[in-house]
Amino acid sequence: MPTPRLHWMRGRRDEEGGEARTLEWIGCDDAGAAIARVVRLQGPLHTNWRLYQAVALDTEARVVQLRPPPPAGADWLAYIGGQVVGRAALPLQAVRTAEAALGAG
């Protein structure tokens, strides 16, 4: 297992329903700059009387609609610099995807 090259920290959390779950992990470089994010997809989601099947949130927590929606089970998005570089069912897999993309790029 390759040692992660980024430092991953908890990002946004969802405190609803009494149970907190992390919706986002942020990968920083050694200088502490955010390089990559893995984000849990949400949806279906109602905002402003619109229904989104699958959404992610951008860095300002605005809704980003995804088209087409990801296959069932691929609940985590790996982002680098606002670009989606992969999707995975589990957060650790998405982290690996992001790091692999960094390594390749």
Add this chain to the structure above:
Amino acid sequence: MSETPLEKIRNIGITAHIDAGKTTTTERILYYTGVSHKIGEVHDGNTTTDYMEQERERGITITSAAVTCEWKDHRINIIDTPGHIDFNIEVNRSLRVLDGAVFIIEGVAGVQPQSETNWRLADRYNVPRLIFINKLDRTGADFYRAFDTLKEKLDIVALPLQLPIGSEDQFVGIIDLVEMKAIIWEGGELGAKYHDAPIPADLAEKAKEYRQTLLDTALSVDDAAMEEYFESGDVAVETLKRCIKAGTISGAFRPVLCGTAFKNKGVQPLLDAVLDYLPSPVDIPGIKIAAEEGEDEHTERRRIKADPNAPFAGLAFKIINDKYGTLTFVRVYAGTLRSGDTVLNTTRDHKERIGRMFQMHADKRAEIKEVSAGDIAAFVGLKDTMTGDTLAAASDPVVLERMAFPVPVIDISVEPRTKESVEKMTIGLQKLAGEDPSLRLRTDQESGQTILSGMGELHLEIIIDRLKREYGVEANIGAPQVAYRETITRPHTELYTHKKQSGGSGQYAEVKVVFEPMERNGGIVFENKVVGGAVPREYIPAVEKGIRVQAETGVLAGFPTVDFKYTLVDGKYHDVDSSALAFEIAAKACFREGMKKASPIILEPIMDVEITTPQDHVGDVVGDINRRRGMIQNQESSSSTIIVRAHVPLKEMFGYISDLRSMTKGRASFTMQFHHYDPVPRNIADEIMAKSA
């Protein structure tokens, strides 16, 4: 009994398809934990949990048996359940009161129909589960293929915690993916000896891959564990175990272990996993109280937490009559009870005094003086407590969530061989029906015959056999019949006057009843809307009872009438000539007359049938199912066999096994279970009515 702290108690069930190896596994557990000093075998008829004569003769489990053992400073209460669908009530009631389950599947066949049924049952009661892939020693066993059937058939996230080393007769041990080591059994000493070893080189890659999946899946339930992983690229064994336990309890994933119970490999790590991952009574959210009438089943309601100092609350889940009297098994959810205490049966609203209390070990018992939250005990001396009833302290008279019972679909008539044993037979059957909620007893109002309804032919056969052995009554039985039901399809209001007033003390009662259809499974509901005392209060129960009794014998063909509501709206009485009896008679007649005018129909049980057949016979099998009024639901192929799933009326399934065998030269097999009731077609209804006339 309550020396063990709650965190160190596990109440678990073992459940699976028929013959998957539940009893064999239980027997190993008892041996390794030192409860028994030799291993019994199902085929030798000497296991601990299959203690009934019928079980030992047939090599199958019929009744669930509870045993207790100690493992690494913990107490494990285990219930071994039967796999045969006819005894599904045993699985049902066990899962209802257990905190966790070991779910066994076979290494050769993988998930089988009954595994699926039991899995869904465990889903219904939210029981955390470990999966054990057994029989890896058998020719044709394949861990990975069996594992795939978990995803395919059960649609779950199955998560291996172990991988097998070697297969079939070369199966020697397992790789433990949590601690990344091999465990090898040394053979001899019935599997009691095993040692750790490095992971074999040829499996190193595979182990690494599966370990990564384990980390990916398990850590995702716990943010702190994720952070630990980001720090060091791995996590401590304790952290991983904590995550696996959390995910097991929440159902986020289902851990998978493996071995061969018969060849004594894999059982000790299974016990370790029970301690590590299945919840203790305090790890679960507590049991829900029952929904109020009309309240949605799924709403969040108050839960009773496992606390020995709280007011007492327990659920009676099993009743056994033996030569010492009636034993009532109770799962205690809260509080502490001592023999001599009095509690409330909150389901039936009466008091019960607790006599002696026992901890049960299969058919043996040890007397105890008190029992508290988290435990299971058997009580002697309860007067009127049935399976599914709640016992609670008067200071907090809760009613716990009820159990759902399977529907008996086969009827047989029973008649004692000698006139003298009529009474003995009735008492025996009533006791047996008291033990078994999937067995129903009724008397046909017209013929006077005793009719027994059960889950299937095997179920009824065992009951008749027990009647003979345990109650000394030899009975003749009629041919198995479909348990039809009757119901109505249109509302109707009937006025009936019962009058016998010619000299002497007369009888007079008049009732006006509205009969209305209810949805399927709606049961029978009574409402009283009489105003101004048109029917005096004291006679209302007689009206209710009269119709309930008469409903046992429907107007079309004498089958029980179900799914209707009856409302008493009006009536008349006579100061001198009215009596409870007169009102009961009037109510019965009112039912007989009224039902005929409410467009009655006959319902038949439709079975969910699953046939496994070789490819080359699919055409014959499907054609035959169509001739039996069956509706094919789907067809699936797995390697060289096809699985056909269909809904078929039970009536058409009598004798199916021999037809199927001759059609496929003995190569196909099938299982079936009740699915729903449907109206019978016209021509068949006529046939049924002609027969009953």
